[in-house]
Amino acid sequence: MKRSLRRALWAGAVVAVTVAAVPVTTAFGAGTVTTTFTKAQDWGTGHETRVTVTNGSSATVTTWRIEFDLPSGTTISSAWDADVTSSGNHYVAVKKSWAGGLAPGASFSWGYNGSGAYKAPLNCTINGAACGGGTTPPTTTPPTTTPPTTTPPTTPPPTTPPPTTPPPNTGGKKVVGYFAEWGVYARNYHVKNIQTSGSAAKLTHILYAFGNTTGGRCSIGDSYADYEKAYTAADSVDGVADTWDQPLRGSFNQLRKLKQLNPHLKVIWSFGGWTWSGGFTQAAQNPAAFAESCYNLVEDPRWSDVFDGIDVDWEYPNACGLSCDTSGPNAFKNVISALRSKFGSNALVTAAITADGSNGGKIDATDYAGAIGNLNWLMPMTYDYFGAFNAQGPTAPHSPLTSYTGIPQQGFNSDAAIQKLKSKGVPASKLLLGIGFYGRGWTGVTQAAPGGSATGAAPGTYEAGIEDYKVLKNTCPATGTIAGTAYAKCGSNWWSYDTPSTINGKMTYANNQGLGGAFFWELSGDTSNGELIGAIKGGLG
Template sequence: MLFSPPAATATPSPAQTTGHSQGKVMAYFADWDVYARNYHVKNIETSGSAAKLTHINYAFGNVADGKCTVGDPWADHDMPYDAANSVSGVADSTEPGSLHGSFNQLLQLKKLHPGLKVLWSFGGWTWSSGFTEAAKNPAAFAESCYNLVNDPRWAGVFDGIDIDWEYPNACGLVCDTSGPDAFTKVSKALRAKFGRSQLVTAAITADGTRGGKIDATDYAAASRYHDWYNVMTYDYFVAGASPTGPTAPHSPLRPYAGIPTAGFHSDAAIQKLRRAGVPSEKLLLGLGFYGRGWEGVTRKQPGGTATGPAPGTYEAGVEDYKVLKDTCPSNGLIAGTAYAKCGSQWWSYDTPATASAKAGYAKSQGLGGVFAWELSGDTANAELLTAISRR
């Protein structure tokens, strides 16, 4: 799941074409990063990330009253940038009506990287409840989204829309009962409105269990209307859901002996979606640029007991990779990902080596590429993004 305040293959449109032989390399930029994290669009450039990305998803727009709405007006388009913090090195204009915020910074970034595409992502863990109302009138919802994404105030920022519905006809923060065809109807309406000149994508569940969230929705039928799916192959095992353990890697690529839930691993989700009829090239494998952790742990190997979530900078049980690589270096590997036991804390996260191997898996499976949640968790020189973009 993403944090928020988290069929037949279509002929690629010009907006889909990339120059990266390894496929799409997408990463999310969260609007709230500009606050406590002090991570701005300029950091995407100075870290070297922009040159490695084919697409950026801007998270999140809200879904309310059956419509797409702005998530954070100040961060999105109102906050003025001075010369030192802007991508261009020029302060934002003070003329009335001038575009500010991250939207203007993204415009500047695209000028430096003309091939880079940006999508506006709507929903997320916190704001997915609005999709239930949106599904009652998909055409009206699609109309509102198109008008907002293509608003003249930020013309040229966005190349399409990403829908992060957690989860259609299933439960996330809230439960949706719109039916197994609701997601398809919404997707069809979005494609009809956005046409083929703009991208329409979706972040979807990676629940590979029998009778789980993938089975609750007809993702194969809906895939006809999407350029691709971002399969959220992370957050399988977290301390928030199981505070006393067992400890387990939050993003295992494959199963392992003792895995707490069969089907909770990346390969299970990918193969389940493929068997259902979603084309491989429409699936992007997800990586987390963060770790999940427990405290009160005595056992190094996965499967130990705990007393609760480990302390995190912004949220208990969660920490950025850029922090963990120094405070709790990896000292174990399992199921294609890394883990670390440091004192009484136990963390799992991807390192450059495991991230690169996951990108290799995506390529070997004929997937459309890889994506990451989210850019601020990487190091100042983009260690993780560099690893996945080289495959």
């Protein structure tokens, strides 16, 4: 796949007010096993709560069970990373089957979205021991195991989702960027460029795109680029040339070297994409076999240390992309569940999904909320809404943050997608905002403002109708903004794209919404000194 091909992504704009997290200790029991409830968000009509179980004992805790009541007017509407049942206002949360034992000193977080304003739970017990329901630990609790009144350092900050292994980065926000395997050819963009541009230090995660899914199995996308291509000393991350008898070469070996220079960096292997999503339909018929094949490939001994997990880029479950899928609304959830079961609780399992926020659109076709408990995060692809795939126009920004008067399709904007996913029960902290490091453009345009007619796609370096930011910033500088993104008319060509300034605004939105961070397609579109990724990291704080 080339993400420069159209990705049919695709709501209203209700903005939730993010409230600073207020930890409320409500459960101490089972010796030194502790539980804290943290208000992550409260927007009046609803709230998001994070619950952390900490094992302060010297033995592994193999299971845990939390029981509590919620005050009148507060109910749980959805939960993730724990199995939650209820009877009236009484709730029981137990450990997920995929979550391993809790080692001494370790913590595990799960969470829920609730209706009504946040209220601290009552009558809480963990593994049968009374919690007391207070906001301070009992005096009998050993000081070394008492959770602090702020977020424990072993758990992710309140603005991030509750993954088993949270990545270390400033503020807990994720900065995730795609590396396209084919970029090593015509684009001459290599893993070394991630280091020399300064981008490696700003990234938390790299998504390596793409592995294939043909036949409902994970398979290599391009063996030469992936692990066969020999790098010279000049092109290698660490200045050391590959040898002819080296067991691993190519981008995989370069990523290994990049991680050695940047120990904080995680790499996730992404499968599917526009071209290779057809294989997911067969994968959905036997998710366990698909997961087995993926695990065997990602954990191949030759490169198992390179990858920290798997990403699913299925375009689109129970809907149409390059081909149409009719596997039903539960197919995606079932595939993700199988992957989590096979990869275990410590691996990262993520997904890039549609950003179609229209009524009855692609988000509505699949139970994304049902899968969120087995995912570390979701990435709605909030770009490619509009472009010269509609050759006659009207001209429109391909990545609008919000709706605007005259938008060609309602629900085709970033905020619409975010709000729809949140309304379905996906926690904000498990959503990343998508940014395109490229523009989309038309030619034959006479009107400078959006909404003009066109005759076709504007010329592009690699493909008509699309161009990298690093090119457009010089050849067609932005002259206006609309709906939180930029546009420009140069001669008869009209382009829309994000700039450092508009990205800063989008990151403000992400922070205000309590999102887990941002991701982008893809690294080679940025300048040689990483202007755009710098704006993402700087904006997230």
